[in-house]
Amino acid sequence: ALLLAACGGGQEESGAGSEDKKVLNVGTEATFAPFEFMDKGEVSGFDVDLLNAAAEEAGYEVDIQNTGWDAMLAGLQSGQLDIGMSGITITDERKETYDFSVPYFESVTMIVYKEGTNIAAAEDLKGKKVGVQNGTTGQFAAESIIGQNNSSISKYETAALMFQALQSGDVEAVVTDIAVALEYEKSNPDAGVKTITDDQFAPEYYGIAFPKGSEYKPEFDEALNTLYENGTYAEIYKKWFEEEPDMETLKQAAQ
Amino acid sequence: MDFRFDIVTDYMPFFLRGMGITIGVSLAGVLIGLILGLIIALGKMSSNKWIRLPFNIYINIFRGTPLLVQLLIIHFGIVPMFMSPSNPLVSLVIGLSLNSAAYIAEIFRAGIQSIDKGQMEAARSLGMTRVQAMKLVILPQAVKRVIPPLGNEFIVLLKESSLGSVLAAPELMYWGRAAAGQYIRVWEPYITVALIYLVLTLSLTYLMNYVERRLSTDDQR
Amino acid sequence: MDFRFDIVTDYMPFFLRGMGITIGVSLAGVLIGLILGLIIALGKMSSNKWIRLPFNIYINIFRGTPLLVQLLIIHFGIVPMFMSPSNPLVSLVIGLSLNSAAYIAEIFRAGIQSIDKGQMEAARSLGMTRVQAMKLVILPQAVKRVIPPLGNEFIVLLKESSLGSVLAAPELMYWGRAAAGQYIRVWEPYITVALIYLVLTLSLTYLMNYVERRLSTDDQR
Amino acid sequence: MINVKNLKKSFGNNEVLKDISVDVAPQEVVVVIGPSGSGKSTFIRCLNMLENINGGHVMIDGKDLTDKKTNINEVRTDVGMVFQHFNLFPHKTILENITLAPINVRGMKKAEAEEKARVLLAKVGLAEKASAYPESLSGGQKQRVAIARALAMEPKVMLFDEPTSALDPEMVGEVLEVMKQLARDGMTMIVVTHEMGFAREVGDRVIFMDNGYIVEQNEPKALFDAPQHERTKAFLSKVL
Amino acid sequence: MINVKNLKKSFGNNEVLKDISVDVAPQEVVVVIGPSGSGKSTFIRCLNMLENINGGHVMIDGKDLTDKKTNINEVRTDVGMVFQHFNLFPHKTILENITLAPINVRGMKKAEAEEKARVLLAKVGLAEKASAYPESLSGGQKQRVAIARALAMEPKVMLFDEPTSALDPEMVGEVLEVMKQLARDGMTMIVVTHEMGFAREVGDRVIFMDNGYIVEQNEPKALFDAPQHERTKAFLSKVL
């Protein structure tokens, strides 16, 4: 009885053989379809399925909450959250504060613009008003072309607002992840938008964020690699993006 | 522009649940704020400068910064010291209470000071102590005068509780944002949410006007 | 928890620029709100029920819904009809103006109605028209009484302009969020931003108290 | 000068003036007395259209106030009014208080208005207060300014509603003195007051009102010394 | 009963009471008169410690108010005070107005307090108003309730600060009547008033104050008919 009480109190790490899996608290901002979004009150999306699979592999349960972006970050810093997973781009600046898992998604940057706008390549973004989602790969890609904190870049809190700004003519183009762009195009066929990609955008990767020095990082790295090998990753990928993943590039980046 | 009513119907159960939480946290905020506010008001009216000081600082900080920042600091800095895992609803109620307490304190102070000085003098001249005079004569009269601005503060809180969506407290605005995120559409969720807020605040305003009228006819007894 | 001052220093130029914009849009909002508010107040005090109606509706809508929703609707729905490309600063100023106009109207109404009825009667009995009496006698006196609540409204606007960050209007909170997004850290940007807001609102409060004291000694001329 | 015929006035269901008829000749001084709530203020305010009249007619200098075609602002310039609580404009100096209406209503030149205002101020004994603000004046001084302000419009009639009731007793005399001088100068006046000494000294006629009616009217001496009606007697026994 | 010695009182730099000494014997009725601002109210408020005293001594029934050890709330129960503006408690019925202090300060039983209150109400002629609220009373009735309220604490001294100045003239009489009865019953009273008739009829002594000093005091008849000081003469010539 004493031993049970100690386990229940969460004082000890749960061993590999324990029936009760330890529950990890996960924060996300669920406005980044198809990676994470609210589906009638439930957080769902690619990230959610992948994280559930990885947690299973590593022997944990996860409690995913739609905390919002700021709250997720603060939660990680204060140690209230164990994991942040919200299509978070891995950058050197961020590595100073957080640990990241191996990359789990290669983000191809895409430009979305209204029909009739004169954009053929990334360079054409210069001199145009550009919308991005604050703190995403799209922002970093656009800033690499136009310049950091350039006043022609507008940073929106959510993808929904960013696309609304494009619709209302607030900005002439938005720069975002290909998956997000295609999802928007698909669910708003009459929006009258065009998309292009450009190799000039350097590849960016998403990673799972942990508090600095987190003990879970190596376990999840291992779990992710297992999922890459055993085909589970490809399965989840196909479910959400309806195509085969480029496993070679991802594995390379994961080294 | 087409308006997709299916989005509204899909999310209506969540909007209604969120509305309940919005009302609940605002009510809790105003009630706790009432108690804290009374204490702060009495503290701020102390004749001793050093007793007044902390109350003044409190009021200035909570009235001088955006509620959003207060909520973030409370939820991620202060609540985790006492509670693990911290609950965004608890943090939201604490934030709204502490914030409204600063405003309610000023409402109380104005209410108490609006009571004619002669009332305190009459009470004291009958031999009542300061505390007795406050309790038996001043506060019962002040209560009537503070009810309208308190109703107002409740309405303010109702609207400001929408910032709870940033902490992911599942109130009305949270579900509005969730719906907006799911369909990447702004109009349907936000207009619906706006209408619900409007219904809430207008019903409250009419209730308040009714209470105010009742109070003022009571005065003419 | 470590506090990375380098983030604060890196972003300080942006914070300062944002602060300038915050002050600018709030000032513009309160000034335009002043003009609209006066018109709405006079309209709401009309003796004709049908003239009062639209002003009452206006006030109820703008006071009854969260400013956030108003801003979203104005920026994405209304401004694009008149302006292409639309500019979030313009929308922010419009939103703050329309919103504050509703509050300022009530401030004006209270100010005008607080002037002793005898003033209007004295003016009328000297042969002044209603308009002359308003212009020469009532409004000059009301102005003094509305200055303190107007100062208050300016402070409220200063804090509420932080919602402009949602429209990507580059005010103070926008840069706080930008810094938070870049380093994905919450504390440094938000505490800095909170302190700047506090300095702004406190300086304004002291300025207001000074003006109020000046006005009340003026009264004792 | 003033002809009131069957004047009626109600506030909601409360009939305050039930049937008032009275004529006032030029240069006459009429004092109105009566218990609180009897309708004295309402009566005098009707003469200036500060209250809407519900029935009957009020003619001032031949103009019918109840006629829609009458320009009420013009009539009001002929009727000066002095209130119990002075109602000076606190944001204006004494001089500006007096010149405001002549300049803005009569379109008088500022210099001319000021010159006239100074004459009036001298007349009420306050020449040296021209640039002071109302706040700094005693009650008696305020009321004298209020009289000067009304006179600046050169009215043909002056109405006074308890002009001394809000004053400390020592200041009552100075205001009554100004009013007496005005009466001697031949101004037509209607005065609601509790100052029986004033009524006796300068009143040509005293009207006793009660409950919305004129109960009795007579020369002051006759009314005070030999009231005819019970209610008049009861009232006078209390206040004399 | 009351002994005031070298009483001094200032508001900031404004010396309002400069040097007041006066003794009041049990059952004596003292009337205080003087121009506005002379310090009459301040003087009477000092006797009840509604103002902090800056110098001198005030003894009430042998207790020194300026002594830190004196329980001021206890002294106040011995000193009833009636204000110009009544200061009834608007949220309480007339009966509750009267019983509030006896129940809460004296710890009297509710039934007993109410019984006593009814006796007092009958005494001031308002027995039927027990369950009314102050709002529904006339000024004169309010002031009579205020007197009953003060009497309910069974004070040894009653202080009145212009108890009839805020009243319509017809109501002055009813309040003075109650005060006269009180005087006849042997209550020690200090009354600030402008009612010279009252002073003449029931005052044992009249004190004339000016500018923070007691200028002159005497029996009413002597003071009114043959004032000694210039300032007394000037004042009386205005108000009599």
Ligand SMILES: Nc1ncnc2c1ncn2[C@@H]1O[C@H](COP(=O)(O)OP(=O)(O)OP(=O)(O)O)[C@@H](O)[C@H]1O
């Ligand atoms: N604006 C108003 N609205 C409603 N009732 C009013 C208004 N003005 C006066 N009355 C009522 O009309 C009646 C007569 O009031 P009025 O002021 O004319 O009396 P009064 O003779 O001047 O009394 P007092 O001596 O107290 O001044 C009172 O019953 C009063 O309550």
Ligand SMILES: Nc1ncnc2c1ncn2[C@@H]1O[C@H](COP(=O)(O)OP(=O)(O)OP(=O)(O)O)[C@@H](O)[C@H]1O
């Ligand atoms: N609370 C106060 N603060 C500052 N000054 C005061 C205060 N109360 C009274 N005074 C001043 O003290 C002086 C005397 O006032 P007090 O009220 O005692 O005169 P009074 O003789 O009662 O006059 P009145 O007949 O007008 O009532 C006045 O100059 C007044 O301005």
Ligand SMILES: [Mg+2]
């Ligand atoms: Mg009247």
Ligand SMILES: [Mg+2]
């Ligand atoms: Mg006094």
